[in-house]
Amino acid sequence: MAPIGIAIVGLGQRTFKKALSAINESKHWQLVAATDPLESQRVYLITLYPSVCTFASLQEMLEWNKRDDRDGLRRFEAVYVAVPHHCYADTLPHLLSNGIHVLKEKPAGMNPEELLLYQNLADSNSVFLTTASQRRYGSAMAQMKSWIVHIGLISSVEAKLKLCISNLGEGWRAQSSLAGGGAMADVGWHLLDMIIELANNIGECTPTVDYARLFYVRASHGHDCEDSADIVLGFHHTTNRMTAHLNVSRIGHQATEEVIITGENGVLVFNGSEIFVHFEPGVGKEHLYCKPSDASDYQTDIAMMFAGFHDHVHSVVSGSSPDSHQGYTAYRSQDMVVTRTLQAVYQHANKQEPSNQPVIQSTSTDMQPLTMEWPIIDNALEKMVSDQLHKDISNYGNGGVFHEFETEFKGYLAGASSYTLLHNSGTNALHALYFAAGFMPGDEVIFPVFTFHATCSPAMHFGIKPVFCDATENGTISASAIASAITTKTKAVVVTHMWGTPCDMAAIRSVLMKWPGILLLEDCSHAHGAKYKGQHVDTFGDGAAWSLQGQKIVTGGEGGITLTKHADFHYRMLIFGHYNKRCKLEIPADHHLRQFAWTGAGLKNRAHPLAIAIALN
Secondary structure, three states, X not given: OXXXXXXXXXOOHHHHHHHHHHHHXXXXXXXXXEEOOOHHHXXXXXXXXXXXXXXXXXXXXXXXXXXXXOOOOOOOOEEEEOOXXXXXXXXXXXXXXXXXXXXXXXXXXXXXXXXXXXXXXXXXXXOOEEEEOHHHHOHHHHHHHHHHHHHOOEEEEEEEEEEEOOOOOOOHHHOHHHHOOOHHHHHHHHHHHHHHHHHHHOOOOOOEEEEEEEEOOOHHHOOOOOOEEEEEEEEEOOOOEEEEEEEEEOEEEEEEEEEEEEEOOEEEEEOOOOEEEEEOOOOOOOOEEEOOOXXXXXXXXXXXXXXXXXXXXXXXXXXXXOOHHHHHHHHHHHHHHHHHHHHHHHHHHHHHOOOOOOOOOOOOOOOOOOOXXXXXXXXXXXXXXXXXXXXXXXXXXXXXXXXXXXXXXXXXXXXXXXXXXXXXXXXXXXXXXXXXXXXXXXXXXXXXXXXOHHHOHHHHOOOOEEEEEOEOOOOOEOHHHHHHHOOOOEEEEEXXXXXXXOOXXXXXXXXXXXXXXXXXXEEXXXXXXXXXXXXXXXXXXXXXXXXXXXXXXXXXXXXXXXXXXXXXXXXXXXXXXXXXXXXXXXXOOOOHXXXXXXXXXXXXXXXXXXXXXXXHO
């Protein structure tokens, strides 16, 4: 089969980084022409591919491509388009009306109306119009679609995609009028495309936008469009409602791609290079794992994308009607769903920000103070506090709002078999946890050097010797530093999931496997709900503590909570600061600690019911 001629419109970085090698390494395509208004770009292309004809304008290239009267063939039948988004209107109609098949960079269109116009024009000229969303074609997506059915009814999706753009004010993407938006129109389009395709794979429908917030964190760079966005989508199916939380950014400290899908039978995780499924205990299935060869290699996905585009074009050129038309039709519809969803995101965000001002904005290169309101005090919160005032404002036991919060908290994080206990601060929660761990004078306890002082200071009351370990580049404690710090006197390792970033728990547990007597304790004060490879961070060790202080993700103004899988840990924490009634309610009558229930250790760590009512809300 002879290769099909293809041309390129737009010789920017995407073309040189993505498309050229995929085209020229394929036996199915022959690059014959390219157009770009910049002479320097055309000259550079010729130095790489001397046989390619270059043109300053699209019209010149189309004239050159007119059918040869002798054999009825054109020099190229397809075009890869990589131009700024605002140039679509001056490019796509000319190509489609000339009967040229088009593979174009995302987004599919600046808005649904524009996309529909192009799709109708493609249909009327019997050509294909395809969006270059390479993840659609790779083995990583195929594997996720294959495994997603194993995790049962899906309740939630968490997805993030972050780039590291050093200068946001550079190039046409810095202007919303030229790019059609900022981070959402760029990074967000890919993430929306992935999530919507996975949702459609299990029979979901077009999503609703439940929440959308756009952020202008680095406005001093000179761009007028959002550099980050936080989105919540709702997928309403006949038997289920699935919620998807998307976080996109062009200012990440490191490039990140992650999708976590939670179902009734387990969790499917894609971290940009690996895919695995963790099944719930009792499901009776072995965990699944694979590392697709192309998962972290976009170039392989791009090659597969061009191969799929070739199949569509060849079917028309050869006069056949292969099954690939079904795939094209599905992606054609998906392009429209993604475009409509993207438009709805911007509309929803603009309604929330009627002044059209940035949510977070810096007006100079100097650091500006960041102000925010948290928790959000609304009618629902005020009613919950008012209702609690009329129930009780002091709780000696484990009922009422304490029972509600502790039950919901452990159910979300670790399951009903674990033990949770509220405290009046995160510092006291850690203090109780260290008492439960049995810290004694002379014990060595390993702490991260980068953490809040209260991670360590409560432990000093027990006469321990703190041993500080350095942090990795992301601010969490280094597993290799832990390994170097361990001695025969080491009692415990305390890790802090700093700013909500999980520590490398696999590496840390690997170190501690060689020392089975050393306890692993987690300071989760910043990390409510954070996960490491699909598993909540608090479930890796012997016990964990959280703060419920005013600026935390879950806040009661003040408060703290501990969680452990060990009954004795829980009983010792009760003795430490919850004497009398609650000790008698929970410590078994035949347990050796029951004799201390009346006075405990002499301290009172009980939380305030009003604070817990706020946290529960």
